[in-house]
């Protein structure tokens with residue numbers, strides 16, 4: 246049996262080699278094993294960067310490091326092909342990107358790369374296209390695969406715990422292996438969605454309640470002959486509505502949120518870009534006035550959003566804490582519905598569903614959800630009669646940290662290795678994404694310190710900046726040797 250819980254530093258290469266052979270892994274291609282064996286043979290360990298997480302953030306960061314530095318990188322994630330993650334892995338062909346292809350290249354220095362990749366495969370696309378998300382997932386997976394080689398490899402595993410060991414980090418995982426790295430990058434995606442507190446404990450355990458619509462098979466048992474309630478009216482609710490209406494339904498879907506606001510649609514033809522430099526202020530009102538003025542002066546609102554989105558981190562950082570809180574309370578939802586927009590074909594389908602009565606979008610305050618003795622769930626909305634649904638599906642956004650972070654993150658918070666950033670939206674880091682020496686974050690978990698940290702263009706630039714900020718391995722060894 247392997248050394249998962251052995252004291253630090255005693256998990257040697259022979260044990261790893263033996264364990265890999267026992268579980269049928271090829272010890273030559275299993276990076277952790279191979280390098281530990283090599284280290285044991287040569288008496289020195291190669292400089293290693295470990296990345297935990299194989300979605301867009303992990304894959305783009307791995308690729309950027311492989312291209313820009315001499316570190317050897319191990320990406321740890323359970324998927325067979327890193328790159329797709331939650332957004333582009335479980336998606337169906339009717340789930341389209343909510344950004345145009347022009348914005349989605351994996352390489353900021355080569356904006357045409359995605360379009361070339363499509364062309365080479367006979368996939369029709371131009372700069373203004375909204376590609377199917379599974380196609381984009383294949384593209385990201387290809388980007389990782391083509392960067393993989395002697396200096397970049399994938400260790401297929403789920404990380405269980407992280408601990409520091411002098412200047413290194415040790416990651417233990419569910420295969421029993423330990424990965425030692427000088428630098429560790431967490432690319433774990435969003436915290437899990439928060440189940441609304443109105444959903445009682447018994448309802449949470451009921452088969453009619455779906456806590457995570459992205460879990461494999463989560464929507465398979467949702468009945469077509471009974472009303473279904475979606476908790477949330479954002480892009481996740483749209484995705485779920487598209488999936489549940491692929492086949493005709495005998496009973497309608499309802500989507501409920503406090504304001505009942507749906508994401509806006511992209512204009513069919515991109516609006517002309519605006520030249521707008523917004524000055525940072527400590528309070529919110531001047532910013533909102535400035536944006537309204539730009540629209541009043543004739544700019545299309547979507548072009549204003551597209552410009553301001555690239556200034557959002559600077560503007561967010563300029564607000565004082567009270568103004569940030571006011572934004573979260575009063576303006577966040579308005580920002581989101583204008584910023585995260587539906588592709589035009591998706592918007593057209595949603596309009597058709599609403600017009601036919603197959604989808605009802607409404608506002609209201611959920612007060613309780615409990616099992617109904619007749620089956621399904623009984624839902625109460627403030628000021629309305631209770632109503633029975635065949636299924637209730639959580640379509641809300643990510644929950645706050647640390648409670649929504651999953652066991653690995655929770656352990657790191659408990660051990661004092663991480664602390665939450667502003668408003669508990671993410672993890673606190675410096676401007677390059679470093680939470681403490683040698684421990685880095687990339688992707689949505691940096692929200693709070695940053696405002697825009699979710700979409701591919703922002704993740705891509707975080708990945709490139711992180712790769713540039715890593716010291717070269719020789720420099721790292723010199724620093725730790727003289728420290």
Ligand SMILES: Cc1cc2nc3c(=O)[nH]c(=O)nc-3n(C[C@H](O)[C@H](O)[C@H](O)COP(=O)(O)OP(=O)(O)OC[C@H]3O[C@@H](n4cnc5c(N)ncnc54)[C@H](O)[C@@H]3O)c2cc1C
Pocket residue numbers: 297298299300301302303321322323324329330331332333341342343344402403404405432433434435484653687688689699700701702
């Ligand atoms: C439905 C949806 C649609 C989107 N559409 C767009 C779009 O059109 N355009 C755009 O720019 N952005 C879009 N985004 C936003 C953005 O692309 C995603 O947020 C981004 O892909 C996040 O990637 P990630 O790698 O950070 O997270 P994830 O995709 O969530 O990946 C997290 C990874 O971490 C791994 N992991 C977690 N815990 C462990 C562990 N303990 N050990 C090992 N591995 C672990 C998971 O297996 C997974 O590989 C979309 C997001 C979603 C959710």
